[in-house]
Amino acid sequence: MDFKLIDLFMTFAKIGVFTFGGGYAMIPLIQREVVEARHWISDDDILDVVAIAESTPGPIAVNAATFIGHKIAGVKGAICATLGVVLPSFFIIVAVSCVLAAFQEVRAVRYAFWGIRAGVMALILKALWSMFSQCKKNWFAYCVMAFAFNMVAAFHVNVILIIAVCAICGILYRQVRACIEKRRG
DSSP, rough: HHHHHHHHHHHHHHHHHOSSSHHHHHHHHHHHIIIIIIIOOOOHEEEEEEEEHHHSOOOHHHHHHHHHHHHHHHHHHHHHHHHHHHHHHHHHHHHHHHEEEEEHTOOOHHHHHHHHHHHHHHHHHHHHHHHHSSSOOOOHHHHHHHHHHHHTTTTTHHHHHHHHOOOOHHHHHHHHHHHHHHHHO
């Protein structure tokens, strides 16, 4: 039995069990488990994982698990990590759906969900802060960030289109910088 595959499954199962609020709320726990605790990938890699997971179809947590699992142990690793992150959520959703109708009017249950929402918002903000602090910052990055935020938040432009435009802008910016440096050099 390959213990690396078991470790991948168990790590992502733990992430799937203990993280509420979806993919963005899972990012801090994924970072802690795969970067800090197990050293499977670096801090720079986690930014790439998030960028790739966010720009490919499907839930960000599943995409991140698949990508990391593949990087660690190939196709079998991708399958184990993906199952690990998906199965706990699946079983939790089945269990909750069986009892939610009976308890949704209970005041304590409503308050618990309000508290969970607040906690999820904190996890999302933590992920945002962590990603922001690790990114290289310059005037171009701030302009692209402001553009992307405004297009999505104010004008409701499709996120996929924004990601593509930002990628093109990054490529063009890098090429222009390389030309300028070459002329100076």
